Amino acid sequence: MENLKQSILELITDTSTNLPPDVRRAVNAAKVKEDLGTRAAISLSTITQNVVMAEENVSPICQDTGMPTFEVKTPVGVNQIIIKKAIKEAIVEATKTGKLRSNSVDSLTGANSGDNLGPGTPVIHFEQWEEDDIEIKLILKGGGCENKNIQYSLPCELEGLGKVGRNLDGVRKCILHAVYQAQGQGCSAGFIGVGIGGDRTSGYALAKHQLFRHVDDVNPNADLAKLEDYIMETANQLGIGTMGFGGNSTLLGCKVGVENRLPASFFVSVAYNCWAFRRQGVRLNPETGEIKRYLYKDEKVDMDLTPAAAAEAGETRREVVLEAPITEEQIRSLKVGDVVIINGEMHTGRDALHSYLMENDCPVDMNGGIIYHCGPVMLRDEAGEWHVKAAGPTTSIREEPYQGDIIKKFGIRAVIGKGGMGAKTLKALGEHGAVYLNAIGGAAQYYAECLEKVEGVDFMEFGVPEAMWHLRVKGFAAIVTMDSHGNSLHADVEKSSLERLAQFAEPVFK
Numbered sequence: 001m002e003n004l005k006q007s008i009l010e011l012i013t014d015t016s017t018n019l020p021p022d023v024r025r026a027v028n029a030a031k032v033k034e035d036l037g038t039r040a041a042i043s044l045s046t047i048t049q050n051v052v053m054a055e056e057n058v059s060p061i062c063q064d065t066g067m068p069t070f071e072v073k074t075p076v077g078v079n080q081i082i083i084k085k086a087i088k089e090a091i092v093e094a095t096k097t098g099k100l101r102s103n104s105v106d107s108l109t110g111a112n113s114g115d116n117l118g119p120g121t122p123v124i125h126f127e128q129w130e131e132d133d134i135e136i137k138l139i140l141k142g143g144g145c146e147n148k149n150i151q152y153s154l155p156c157e158l159e160g161l162g163k164v165g166r167n168l169d170g171v172r173k174c175i176l177h178a179v180y181q182a183q184g185q186g187c188s189a190g191f192i193g194v195g196i197g198g199d200r201t202s203g204y205a206l207a208k209h210q211l212f213r214h215v216d217d218v219n220p221n222a223d224l225a226k227l228e229d230y231i232m233e234t235a236n237q238l239g240i241g242t243m244g245f246g247g248n249s250t251l252l253g254c255k256v257g258v259e260n261r262l263p264a265s266f267f268v269s270v271a272y273n274c275w276a277f278r279r280q281g282v283r284l285n286p287e288t289g290e291i292k293r294y295l296y297k298d299e300k301v302d303m304d305l306t307p308a309a310a311a312e313a314g315e316t317r318r319e320v321v322l323e324a325p326i327t328e329e330q331i332r333s334l335k336v337g338d339v340v341i342i343n344g345e346m347h348t349g350r351d352a353l354h355s356y357l358m359e360n361d362c363p364v365d366m367n368g369g370i371i372y373h374c375g376p377v378m379l380r381d382e383a384g385e386w387h388v389k390a391a392g393p394t395t396s397i398r399e400e401p402y403q404g405d406i407i408k409k410f411g412i413r414a415v416i417g418k419g420g421m422g423a424k425t426l427k428a429l430g431e432h433g434a435v436y437l438n439a440i441g442g443a444a445q446y447y448a449e450c451l452e453k454v455e456g457v458d459f460m461e462f463g464v465p466e467a468m469w470h471l472r473v474k475g476f477a478a479i480v481t482m483d484s485h486g487n488s489l490h491a492d493v494e495k496s497s498l499e500r501l502a503q504f505a506e507p508v509f510k
């Protein structure tokens with residue numbers, strides 16, 4: 001098995017940097033469905049560009065390379081301990097070379113292991129099978145979309161949909177609700193795997209397992225095939241759209257599996273995966289460990305790079321250039337829908353930093369400054385200089401308990417992230433003259449290119465993703481989705497999508 005580690009390393013690299021053809025087809029199709037010039041069309045244009053850049057740069061499509069989860073099938077007689085060791089070695093190497101972000105964090109101390117190894121990471125499932133080859137499948141599912149997974153225990157009552165019974169129609173309602181509750185926070189347009197039945201643990205495992213199905217396969221169970229088609233049709237009428245900006249493409253794939261349940265339990269488990277749906281697999285020669293073929297590479301699919309047209313007549317989009325320190329006057333002139341181009345300095349900060357800043361001072365002057373919810377992939381060269389390898393936004397709503405206070409305490413004028421924030425932050429934006437800017441989630445290569453220089457870093461003890469990186473940027477584009485006048489695109493889309501959800505309350509599957 002002399003080639004085993006190298007083959008696994010290739011699998012990890014390909015999964016992280018090269019979106020599979022079935023996913024590419026789905027993203028391209030979504031792009032066609034959006035009207036030219038809308039926010040959704042512009043986002044999809046950035047997304048397709050980002051996919052191409054990741055392949056060319058052999059760098060992560062999204063900076064969050066997720067929880068590496070391997071599903072391994074071995075013929076009888078193959079040593080699984082050797083495979084496990086090779087997987088771990090390949091993971092360490094892929095982390096060192098920036099194909100994976102160091103993502104394994106001690107849940108009690110917050111310490112990042114730095115090499116993606118630790119209790120429970122990576123996840124490896126073994127199974128024996130009757131075939132002669134070794135098969136290894138890998139999914140890199142990021143934390144933001146993982147947070148939007150949801151499990152329903154039936155019977156229950158759901159907002160907009162009413163009573164949910166223990167039958168196929170109840171399952172239908174749960175799935176629609178799952179898409180609704182994710183809004184744009186899991187970087188829609190998404191893919192969902194659904195597990196009906198099992199217990200709480202096996203139900204989620206079944207749901208995640210569905211994500212290994214081809215996007216365009218047909219469910220062998222006729223009822224579930226109908227359900228999948230129905231969900232695809234209906235969920236895309238919720239109007240959540242790419243990144244939750246509104247639009248026609250909310251869901252790119254729906255795969256449903258079923259297992260028996262206990263008499264007392266009826267779970268519907270939903271695994272939500274962002275558009276950056278990174279999963280791949282290989283068949284290996286059991287003697288040498290060489291790759292015989294890839295599992296999700298049926299044909300080469302180029303991304304649709306047609307640029308999103310300029311706004312149509314009637315929909316004017318202002319472009320405003322901002323450079324820190326930003327004045328209150330500049331902020332007050334911004335409205336939801338404006339596109340902002342940022343030059344100059346910004347600082348990253350996410351969960352660890354926000355909680356720290358509540359009680360402590362900031363090492364840099366943030367007055368008039370810009371904070372970017374981002375946990376980048378960074379590499380240091382021989383001269384000790386840091387380089388940004390991938391740096392898209394992270395889900396901002398996690399900072400909701402802190403953001404308003406932090407804006408006030410440090411005089412921050414702009415918060416960049418994705419998925420939007422809540423009422424408390426909206427109020428603070430109005431009171432203190434600040435703005436929320438939505439960057440395109442997952443577009444980690446696209447944004448890395450705008451980050452020209454790493455000026456410094458604080459709090460490396462928080463680990464690379466959570467540290468406060470001081471960055472010099474050029475031409476960083478984001479959209480105002482919450483302004484200082486009380487407007488929030490996120491609140492609007494949430495409200496309108498709930499109204500649309502309620503239109504699907506009547507039974508469909510008898």
Ligand SMILES: O=C(O)C[C@H](O)C(=O)O
Nearest residue numbers: 064142143144375394395
């Ligand atoms: O951790 C990250 O960088 C992003 C995360 O996957 C998210 O979607 O919030």
Ligand code: SF4
Nearest residue numbers: 062142144187274442
């Ligand atoms: S940032 Fe978005 S695209 Fe990246 S892992 Fe999180 S949910 Fe997925």
